[in-house]
Amino acid sequence: MKFPTTQWNIVETLKVEDEETRRAALGEIISLYGPPLLAFALRHSHGSRTAEDCEDLVNDFFLRCVRGGILARADRARGKFRSFLATSFKYYVTNDQRSSQTQKRRPSGGFVSLAALTQEFGPALEPRTTETPEAAFNRVLRRSLFEKVLREFAERCRASGHEATFQLFLLRDVKPVREGTPVPTYGALAETCQLPSENFANKLCLAAREEFRTLLLAATSRDCATSEEAHAECELTLTTALRD
Numbered sequence: 001m002k003f004p005t006t007q008w009n010i011v012e013t014l015k016v017e018d019e020e021t022r023r024a025a026l027g028e029i030i031s032l033y034g035p036p037l038l039a040f041a042l043r044h045s046h047g048s049r050t051a052e053d054c055e056d057l058v059n060d061f062f063l064r065c066v067r068g069g070i071l072a073r074a075d076r077a078r079g080k081f082r083s084f085l086a087t088s089f090k091y092y093v094t095n096d097q098r099s100s101q102t103q104k105r106r107p108s109g110g111f112v113s114l115a116a117l118t119q120e121f122g123p124a125l126e127p128r129t130t131e132t133p134e135a136a137f138n139r140v141l142r143r144s145l146f147e148k149v150l151r152e153f154a155e156r157c158r159a160s161g162h163e164a165t166f167q168l169f170l171l172r173d174v175k176p177v178r179e180g181t182p183v184p185t186y187g188a189l190a191e192t193c194q195l196p197s198e199n200f201a202n203k204l205c206l207a208a209r210e211e212f213r214t215l216l217l218a219a220t221s222r223d224c225a226t227s228e229e230a231h232a233e234c235e236l237t238l239t240t241a242l243r244d
Helices: 006-013 018-043 050-065 081-095 099-105 114-125 131-160 162-178 185-190 196-222 227-243
Strands: none
Touching: 006 227, 018 050, 018 081, 018 114, 018 131, 050 081, 081 131, 114 131, 131 162, 131 196, 131 227, 162 185, 162 196, 162 227, 185 196, 196 227
16 A cells, blocks of 8 residues: 655645745654754764754754755655655765854754754753664654654644543553653543543543554654555654653
8 A cells, every 4th residue: 555655745845836835844844854853963973063063953954955955856756755854964964064154054043943852852862872873863753753743632632622532641651651650540540530430531541542543653654655664663653752
């Protein structure tokens, strides 16, 4: 089964005449790929650049994407969009000889904020001594995608008046793994979320887990060629994002 290559469709959107549409498409790319590109830069530098220097590199790269047409040269026939972006960024970082000018070329405020990303991702952005820059990119990309889908799930639950469903997912499936705390019982969840019964809490938790996985699978499939690859990437994203 072939999935629509939505990531490439976003690139195509950057070529339309409407400025607002182009800005929205670029914003989606930056919000998803900014964190993994920063992780790539941090790992690639091996301490030769400060975190602020790496922030400037990522922002300058995105500026070049806008002004220099880097994304316009992307070719979906060559494979995954994530691979194209990581390779393009690696080429840029490796050949960058103008770090002193990067700050001057960066737009006011930048595209990517080191402080904001550090607050959101914390230790996940820190380089691992045993991983390559590409591995750091993929690891943080999975975390970034997970967080994006988590926000979408929260918005869906809020819009439909089912905030309790999202809270149950956080309390049962996310926080215990990330914080290393015991998984709460369905009885405790029913009491916390003011639900009528333990059985009702159980059913809502199962429904929440299934809905989130469906959303995450749809997101991972955008850069996968087959359903098998998409399912494998979905599971890997869950494991990486929750335990990282």
